[in-house]
Amino acid sequence: MKSVKDYIEYINASFDAMSYPEQPRGLYDPIKYTMQCGGKRLRPMLVLAVAEALGMKPEHAVRQAMGIEMFHNFTLLHDDVMDRADMRRGNPTVHVRWNEATAILSGDAMLTMASQLMGNCPHDKLHEVMSMFNKTAMEIYEGQQYDMDFETRNDVTESEYMYMIRLKTSVLLGCACAVGAVLADASAPVVKAFYDYGLSLGLAFQLQDDLLDTYGDPRVFGKKTGGDILNDKKTFLLITALDRADVRQRAEIESLYGKRSDDKVSRIKAIYDSLNVGEVCRERIAAYIVDAVACLDTIELSEEARAFFVNLAESSSDRKS
Amino acid sequence: MKSVKDYIEYINASFDAMSYPEQPRGLYDPIKYTMQCGGKRLRPMLVLAVAEALGMKPEHAVRQAMGIEMFHNFTLLHDDVMDRADMRRGNPTVHVRWNEATAILSGDAMLTMASQLMGNCPHDKLHEVMSMFNKTAMEIYEGQQYDMDFETRNDVTESEYMYMIRLKTSVLLGCACAVGAVLADASAPVVKAFYDYGLSLGLAFQLQDDLLDTYGDPRVFGKKTGGDILNDKKTFLLITALDRADVRQRAEIESLYGKRSDDKVSRIKAIYDSLNVGEVCRERIAAYIVDAVACLDTIELSEEARAFFVNLAESSSDRKS
Structure with missing residues (x-):
């Protein structure tokens, strides 16, 4: 390797x-x-x-x-x-x-x-x-269409969101792994296990993207943080916050839709913090990495190869950019 | 058939x-x-x-x-x-x-x-x-790019134009014929002959389109004629007219670029008529149909099949829409 x-x-x-x-x-x-x-x-x-x-x-x-x-x-x-x-x-x-x-x-x-x-x-x-x-290409277009549909909706559920990022982002990582396996003449169960590894990796990867857009260090992240909040993007963080918000918090979030005021990012972030949504997101990422590593356990791999894929998965939650 | x-x-x-x-x-x-x-x-x-x-x-x-x-x-x-x-x-x-x-x-x-x-x-x-x-898809994108490049050029030659419509229009007709032949287990020379038939048919087809846009009967053509002239589109007619124009005619054509005046179409058409470009175009279409039919002569076909493809080619120069 x-x-x-x-x-x-x-x-x-x-x-x-x-x-x-x-x-x-x-x-x-x-x-x-x-x-x-x-x-x-x-x-x-x-x-x-x-x-x-x-x-x-x-x-x-x-x-x-x-x-x-x-x-x-x-x-x-x-x-x-x-x-x-x-x-x-x-x-x-x-x-x-x-x-x-x-x-x-x-x-x-x-x-x-x-x-x-x-x-x-x-x-x-x-x-x-x-x-x-x-097949993967078609799924990705569907994911992009759902993502665009979500722009005009304020009632996107967590499961709808997870389904969308599965299509828009994760299936291509799954496909990449599966194609590598098919080319190497792997059996169908190994192709499937690698596909599932890529899928879980992709979900972790996209949630980490959501997290970094709000909580990343702008000097390392490479662009300004807070873009998703400013654009009312239906991310895991926003959807989780709306799920957990009380009436007053929900009203405050909704009052900021469509606004681009200077304090919008800090006000929404304060709600996120009080509801602990960053931590919820980090836990979810960790769970998908556990899922990804579990897929590897069904495949016969050298120590070196296994370590490569485990590291790749784990580094996706450490990454800062 | x-x-x-x-x-x-x-x-x-x-x-x-x-x-x-x-x-x-x-x-x-x-x-x-x-x-x-x-x-x-x-x-x-x-x-x-x-x-x-x-x-x-x-x-x-x-x-x-x-x-x-x-x-x-x-x-x-x-x-x-x-x-x-x-x-x-x-x-x-x-x-x-x-x-x-x-x-x-x-x-x-x-x-x-x-x-x-x-x-x-x-x-x-x-x-x-x-x-x-x-391969055909790539050629078609190239044709579309050349077509867009021609919009900002006033020195497009006839051979450049023919190369562009070969890519943008004709190769797909060639590909359609060739794919049909490959599916039917045809030998390589037969695949090639059908490809060439489609290519010549496509060239005739596009020139007929150019002709109809200026000289078609709007009631049959299905849309207003003169659109190509109004938009300064570098068609076979315009390129042929510029080739044959004297200094005064060329100056008149060039003075109308970018204009959308009411008499633009009739003034350009008058130049076309005096230079006989409609007839030149019709002759060229007839020549491509002869080419298309000649390709059929190298293929063993039933009378009925041969008649079908000859009629298809000939009807492309009769069509009014």
């Missing part, structure tokens, strides 16, 4: 070495720009690490690792157009740097390129890899 | 019978709406007719026929967002009837659903079908 740092370097080097057609530049430049803007590379790392843990050389899974990452970046690119987000990873988004038509079309091309990368595998694996990939 | 009318009915019935998940409605309703808005169904008809001409039951190619049509409608949906078009086939476009985020996301889902439909074929055909489909 490689270290996390070495996997990231290998993935970045693979994208740097990827060749694109020269023309039309208006189509391919934004794709290069997007793929070279970095990111945690968590999803491709999962493809490579699972394949390697099951005895396969990572080179034989690198195209699918890149395909999953290309797909992930396509969804971010189109989400940024839909959300009118100006910045991503410290850089202007594609629709800001170029224009909206370019962002839509380049994103479309990234989805097809992702499909091409996924399909660049042995013919006897093609059907399973493509079915998994396409 | 079925008649054109029967193929269209079969395709429409197949889309009507297609089942979509119940939820989230915001994602699936626009897709149903788009797929039930009709259209000429030319591309899926080509898949079915080629498969049937080569001895295969059309039922065994219907999913790929639907996949190609779903893909085509996805490109129209996203193009309409990029072009800010309000109407399509007499109905409000998705971004007008819903909103832009919905149009982007539903389009993304249509691309993945198209990929699922294409991949729903015997495993030994999967690699070839998906490679063809994905």
Whole structure:
């Protein structure tokens, strides 16, 4: 097994070495720009690490690792157009740097390129890899649609929220793990166990994102905290707070919807603190990490491989950015 | 072989019978709406007719026929967002009837659903079908990018224009024919001959579109004519006119760029008429139809099948809408 740092370097080097057609530049430049803007590379790392843990050389899974990452970046690119987000990873988004038509079309091309990368595998694996990939893609669109639907609702339940992040975020981590396992010729139960590991990891990961957006250290987090609160985003924290709030607290939260006043973040945070929702969220994250590690126990793995996936899960709750 | 009318009915019935998940409605309703808005169904008809001409039951190619049509409608949906078009086939476009985020996301889902439909074929055909489909998709995005690039250029050459419509329009007709042939177990030369037939048909088809936009009968054409002229679209007619124009005519055309005056269409049409560009376009269409029919001559076909494809090609230059 490689270290996390070495996997990231290998993935970045693979994208740097990827060749694109020269023309039309208006189509391919934004794709290069997007793929070279970095990111945690968590999803491709999962493809490579699972394949390697099951005895396969990572080179034989690198195209699918890149395909999953290309797909992930396509969804971010189109989400940024839909959300009118100006910045991503410290850089202007594609629709800001170029224009909206370019962002839509380049994103479309990234989805097809992702499909091409996924399909660049042995013919006897093609059907399973493509079915998994396409099914996951559909689930992610559904998740994005629910997320948008939630913007205009103030009665989102915790279970609706968990279902939404399962679709929007977690299934891609599950798919990444499962594709690595399929490529390495794993049995169906092992593919399933790795899928479930990725799913639990994804839920922990998204809840940690929610937590960091409110409680992160802005110097380490890389962007201003409090954005979710300002935008009335239906996060785990807000939904938990509404569940636990008394009449007065609920009224105060509701009175702040749609406002962008200076003290909105601190007032909502004070309610969160009095209701202990940060701690509830941290406990939930810990529970999903326990779930993820439990999935590993059903798989025969070397000590080294097991340690890699346990560390990866545990570090997702330690991360500060 | 079925008649054109029967193929269209079969395709429409197949889309009507297609089942979509119940939820989230915001994602699936626009897709149903788009797929039930009709259209000429030319591309899926080509898949079915080629498969049937080569001895295969059309039922065994219907999913790929639907996949190609779903893909085509996805490109129209996203193009309409990029072009800010309000109407399509007499109905409000998705971004007008819903909103832009919905149009982007539903389009993304249509691309993945198209990929699922294409991949729903015997495993030994999967690699070839998906490679063809994905390669064609990339070419179409390139064509759309060139088309957008041409908007801000006044020096587009005829060969650049023909290359653009080859990518944006023709390759999908070629791909539709080739996929039908691959499914029916055709040899490589037959696949290639059908691909080339579709390509020439597509070029004729797009030039006929250019012609109808200026010279069509608005009552039959289904929308106002002159739109391309008003929008300074770099069509075959405009490029040919600029090629043949004298200094005075060129100056008049250029003086009207960006204008939307009442007499713009009639003034440009008068130049077109004096330079005979309608006739040049009609001759070119006839030449592509000859090319298309010549491709058929290399394929062993029943009289009935041959007649079907010859008629289809010839009717593309007779069509009024």
